[in-house]
Amino acid sequence: MLSKKQLFTKGMLDISPHMLSVIPFGIICGAIGVELGFNPYLVYAMSIIIFGGASQIVFLQLLSGGASSLVAVTSVGIINSRHLLYGAVLSEYLEKLSFIKKLLISYFVVDQGFSESNKFFKKNKTEQHLHYHLIGTGCTMWVCWQIATLSGIILGSFVPEELGLKFAIPLTFIAIVVQDLKKIDHVIVMITCGLSSLLFFDAPFKSYIIISPVIALFVASLISRLKK
Amino acid sequence: MTWISIIIAGILTYFTRMTMIALVDRDFLGDKIKAVLEYVPSAVFPAIIFPAIFINDYGAFIEMSDPKIFGAIVAIIVGYFSKNIIATILSGLISYWFLIFVIFS
Numbered sequence: 001m002l003s004k005k006q007l008f009t010k011g012m013l014d015i016s017p018h019m020l021s022v023i024p025f026g027i028i029c030g031a032i033g034v035e036l037g038f039n040p041y042l043v044y045a046m047s048i049i050i051f052g053g054a055s056q057i058v059f060l061q062l063l064s065g066g067a068s069s070l071v072a073v074t075s076v077g078i079i080n081s082r083h084l085l086y087g088a089v090l091s092e093y094l095e096k097l098s099f100i101k102k103l104l105i106s107y108f109v110v111d112q113g114f115s116e117s118n119k120f121f122k123k124n125k126t127e128q129h130l131h132y133h134l135i136g137t138g139c140t141m142w143v144c145w146q147i148a149t150l151s152g153i154i155l156g157s158f159v160p161e162e163l164g165l166k167f168a169i170p171l172t173f174i175a176i177v178v179q180d181l182k183k184i185d186h187v188i189v190m191i192t193c194g195l196s197s198l199l200f201f202d203a204p205f206k207s208y209i210i211i212s213p214v215i216a217l218f219v220a221s222l223i224s225r226l227k228k
Numbered sequence: 229m230t231w232i233s234i235i236i237a238g239i240l241t242y243f244t245r246m247t248m249i250a251l252v253d254r255d256f257l258g259d260k261i262k263a264v265l266e267y268v269p270s271a272v273f274p275a276i277i278f279p280a281i282f283i284n285d286y287g288a289f290i291e292m293s294d295p296k297i298f299g300a301i302v303a304i305i306v307g308y309f310s311k312n313i314i315a316t317i318l319s320g321l322i323s324y325w326f327l328i329f330v331i332f333s
Binding site for chain 1: 229230231232233234235236237238240241242244245246247248249250252254257260261263264265267268269270271272273274275276277278279280281282283287289296299300303304307308311312313314316317318320321324325328
């Protein structure tokens with residue numbers, strides 16, 4: 001049985017390799033916000049209030065491109081709706097927590113934290129204080145995101161654009177799913193999702209980000225029926 | 229006005245995180261849905277990966293000779309065998325840089 005502190009530290013360690021892509025991306029996000037002409041306080045406040053990588057950039061880009069606030073807000077909601085799926089997966093392990101703890105821990109659910117904690121949860125179902133792992137991944141992500149966006153806002157884009165560091169984002173997610181390429185059912189689900197995302201890329205409000213997972217999960221349900 | 233929009237966007241985002249954890253009882257999800265949840269990472273992350281590789285900043289498809297495709301393939305191979313996140317990210321970046329700075333420059 002691991003202690004709360006050990007679980008928290010394990011969470012921190014499990015997510016820290018992803019900071020290699022999260023930190024440059026955060027710097028770019030902060031710098032873009034200021035370059036688009038927004039108030040630096042406003043750009044930074046988004047990192048606390050929304051705390052959602054790409055959705056923050058999309059929000060500012062839409063507004064500066066002349067879109068209405070309604071369009072910008074709707075897009076953020078749709079882009080982030082994927083968290084509903086993460087929550088559904090994580091709820092299995094967080095069921096026993098009090099309502100207040102559930103409310104607090106929810107704020108820290110992010111892509112990489114969800115995937116690393118979920119991998120850990122699956123292997124360690126019997127641990128008592130599992131949620132400390134999720135707090136560990138979430139807090140690490142939070143602190144790094146705050147520092148990264150803030151430095152982008154203050155120092156501007158000191159990461160040279162020629163390096164194309166935005167490319168680190170798909171690489172981080174490749175690292176997350178690459179081991180599932182061993183399973184043919186997962187490969188089918190991944191390809192379905194990927195191709196759908198390209199097909200629906202121009203759908204309004206960036207909705208490809210939730211349309212494609214829904215299609216892929218539908219295919220997954222067909223597969224799991226076949227497996228029986 | 230922008231401030232209000234950010235706060236609303238933040239509340240919406242928080243609800244996407246909190247709803248399934250705190251508001252919806254797990255028994256409410258049917259067995260069919262529970263069976264499919266195992267596939268969530270495989271069903272969600274390619275929607276981030278594919279557009280980030282195959283679609284450029286202007287919303288157009290990239291050429292098949294684009295260095296990002298090569299970088300992604302290297303990352304997949306290195307990631308698959310090394311099982312190491314840092315090796316995956318760095319191998320993808322370095323092979324991408326090798327192409328844009330050494331070969332295509």
